[in-house]
């Protein structure tokens with residue numbers, strides 16, 4: 118693999134990413150910080166010049182005729198100038214964090230917000246492939262990398278560059294070409310060492326970022342489902358998985374620290390050699406009187422003064438290489454790293470288009486133009502083929518016509534493709550062949566955002582946020598009033614239960630809704646879908662935890678609604694589907710039957726066999742059943 122080249126591309130990709138997150142606030146504050154540090158660097162570079170002139174003046178006073186005579190007032194002025202320049206440099210550097218901090222915080226916030234949008238906008242198939250917690254970790258790491266880059270840019274790179282240039286300028290002025298050349302050569306040698314080590318450091322940091330992602334994944338797996346882990350007695354197994362990832366992370370950190378130590382030794386050697394060369398040249402200059410005592414002191418002060426900043430540039434280059442490694446997982450996940458040609462979209466112009474308030478980007482697909490039908494639409498699937506991996510189809514040759522405003526059930530064995538069908542209708546995934554239409558509008562021509570804003574969906578696992586019941590119901594519909602929320606809760610058969618809670622709609626649901634029962638969580642998720650007044654409602658195993666009375670009442674309400682909506686109900690429990698007007702039976706990714714309940718039973722096919730297998734035929738599931746103690 119061509120590491121240096123990929124490192125260079127990653128640097129470019131990182132710079133593009135940071136540029137795309139730069140808004141007016143970042144620009145203004147960064148500029149202010151750079152002006153401050155550049156002025157500080159200039160003063161720090163000029164201060165020793167006052168010292169040189171001062172020493173030359175004092176030498177004259179002692180009878181060494183190396184420079185024009187001067188009075189004690191000018192000596193005082195020079196001392197004052199020297200101290201003022203040093204103090205000014207320190208003061209300007211102390212002021213740096215004010216604007217630099219604002220720029221850094223805003224840039225990191227923009228980066229996190231944009232990264233978040235970008236990750237959410239990735240095709241669902243890519244998102245589902247990510248290890249647990251990987252996306253959050255990538256965002257955290259990128260923000261940490263961004264902070265490191267910003268801190269070193271304003272804290273060391275720019276001030277030291279200005280200070281160095283000032284020193285070289287002053288040395289040129291005093292007419293010592295060999296000392297200027299030695300000074301420049303030493304600086305160049307030192308910086309080359311850092312540049313040579315940077316790709317290795319970035320590589321080590323990349324490995325750390327990947328390993329710590331694995332650690333985060335193992336911790337998330339172990340801690341996010343305590344019931345399962347403890348119930349299964351899997352504590353040791355999840356701990357072993359964590360230990361393996363921790364071991365790898367430890368090795369990666371050790372490798373980086375060894376790299377740092379090697380670089381530290383090389384730096385110390387380089388500095389010692391450079392100091393010897395410069396010292397020898399300065400001494401020789403003094404001996405042959407090509408430089409004054411003041412020049413000698415100036416060179417020595419520069420030598421001392423340049424060591425610290427040079428070291429901090431060394432550290433900065435090392436840390437910046439590390440920061441690039443930390444940014445890589447986000448670049449990789451969003452497909453904007455060196456391996457892909459994709460870049461981040463244009464620069465931010467205002468806060469509104471940056472963090473938080475920006476809408477999730479449209480997922481990839483054809484340009485969105487066609488409008489969603491204004492009433493409950495018919496759904497047509499024509500020769501649809503789909504697979505998460507194109508070579509392994511999950512659904513094949515799907516031809517279906519679902520009537521507008523109808524309730525259509527979908528059944529089939531586990532893995533037969535029911536959830537995939539729902540994902541296709543919601544355009545979370547795209548078919549490899551065939552067409553999906555709402556009325557006569559192809560789904561592919563429709564804005565996914567518009568489609569989803571008029572669709573209600575409840576998945577098997579519903580997201581509940583750690584907030585109140587009311588906030589959870591209104592999650593996908595920020596404009597919902599209390600009355601809208603209550604109406605939706607009534608329709609999902611949850612209102613009475615909520616009213617029986619001491620805090621009613623203000624009851625907090627806990628992390629991932631753990632303070633509610635499974636059935637309550639499902640009804641809340643259904644209320645959330647209904648509050649949007651959807652024209653299309655997709656319920657994927659959304660009623661499995663409801664008792665049959667609540668389920669029947671909910672479905673009847675959907676059928677009786679004043680404003681009808683086209684509903685697809687995926688269910689394993691066939692009794693749920695008795696009210697469905699039509700039922701799709703899937704087997705191995707194909708539609709094998711599509712009719713109403715009675716006709717399907719009469720046909721004696723797959724559906725009838727499933728019905729029988731669930732002990733539902735002729736009410737025999739109740740009659741004559743024996744219960745054993």
Ligand SMILES: Nc1ncnc2c1ncn2[C@@H]1O[C@H](COP(=O)(O)OP(=O)(O)OP(=O)(O)O)[C@@H](O)[C@H]1O
Nearest residue numbers: 242245505511529530531532533534535536537538
């Ligand atoms: N993200 C994914 N990546 C790859 N394959 C997937 C993914 N999700 C599902 N599959 C595969 O697609 C097939 C159909 O899955 P799907 O979830 O649509 O079935 P289902 O009928 O809803 O199953 P269940 O009743 O168990 O929920 C399965 O073989 C499954 O392994």
